[in-house]
Amino acid sequence: MTRIAVLQMTSGIDPGANAAALSEAIGRAAEGGAAMLFTPEMSGLLDRDRARAAPHIVDxxxxxxxxxVREAASRAGIWVALGSIAVRGDSGKLANRSLVIDGSGAVAARYDKIHMFDVSLDSGESWQESSAYQPGDAVVTVDTPVGRLGLTVCYDIRFPALFEALGRAGCDIIAIPAAFTRPTGQAHWHLLQRARAIEASAYVVAAAQCGRHEDGRETYGHSLVIDPWGEPLIDMGGDRPGLAFAEIEPERIASVRRQLPSLANRRDIGKGARP
Known part of the structure; x- marks a missing residue:
């Protein structure tokens, strides 16, 4: 059994303030006995005003x-799944990048969000992530002190093929850091998180943004840890930032996979299909 920590944030438009909050949480997570801390999507900067945000986004x-984060992880001796930050890429576009930092402060893995959030909601909210961000193209896993970790970011949750690939790669845990909107969160957040855990027969750790942010947006919160049977272990609610802890049990993963070997029983569908 291994302990993890989950950080729920209300990130703002000042990277310095967000960095300070992250560093404090890393220290608290280590003091609480966690081997790894999980943080939300866009932990370093959440600003829908792209002109104002641009000077803060660098390589x-x-x-x-x-x-x-690397310095704080090294000081505390704890791994960190930094949900994502915006970084400037070689293509001229940005990347929504998740990074895993080991206990020495080194980057152990990086994943660029594959699926871009290009939607127009009936609430009037419109988001066109692909206008500024270049999607990634690789499935990423990394071995950590809490097991093999699969990396995803937010909108990726709506694409089951990615989670099937992570399940077949033997992931024990899948990170789904997010900044879900309130309308989509209220409709689908809990349902999708539980479904992805069940499909992959793995723990899901979904560190989320919450509340009203400095740029005017509202995010859904409800950071979750879901076990491989689809049972929620923690739900941090929708309004307040904070830190929570959960236990990861390897035997729970093995037990679920013995009872329901859906990954092993999978068959390719569509080959030879007739029109």
Whole structure:
């Protein structure tokens, strides 16, 4: 059994303030006995005003939030799944990048969000992530002190093929850091998280943004840890940032996979299909 920590945030438009909150949480997670801390999507900066945000978005090597997280992880001796930060890529577009930092402060893995959030909701909210961000193209896993971790970000949750690939890669845990809108969160958040855990027969850790942010948006919160049977272990609610802890049990994963070997029983569908 291994302990993890989950950080729920209300990230703002000042990367320095967000970095300080992350560094404090890393220390508290380590003090609480966690082997790994999970943080939300866009932990370092959440600002829908792209002109105002632009000066703060730099390449990965120059990012001050990442540097602060690496230093704090090294100081505390704890791994960190940094949900995502915006970084400037070689293509001229940005990347919504998740990074895993090990207990020495080194980058152990990086994943660029594959599925872009290009939607127009009946509430009047419109988001066109692909206008500024370049999607990733690789499925990423990494071995950590809490097991093999699969990386995803937010909108990826709506694409089951990615989670099937992570399940077949033997992931024990899948991270789904998010900044879900309130309308989509109220409709689908809990349902999708439980479904993805069940499909992959793995723990899901969904660290989320919550509440009203400085840029005017509202996010759904309800950071979750779901076990491989689909049972919620923690739900942090919708309004307040904070830190919570959960236990990861390898035997629970093995037990579910013995009872329901859906990954092993999978068959390719569609080959030879007739029109």
């Amino acid at each position: 990965e090597a120059s990012d001050p939030v990442l540097a602060a």
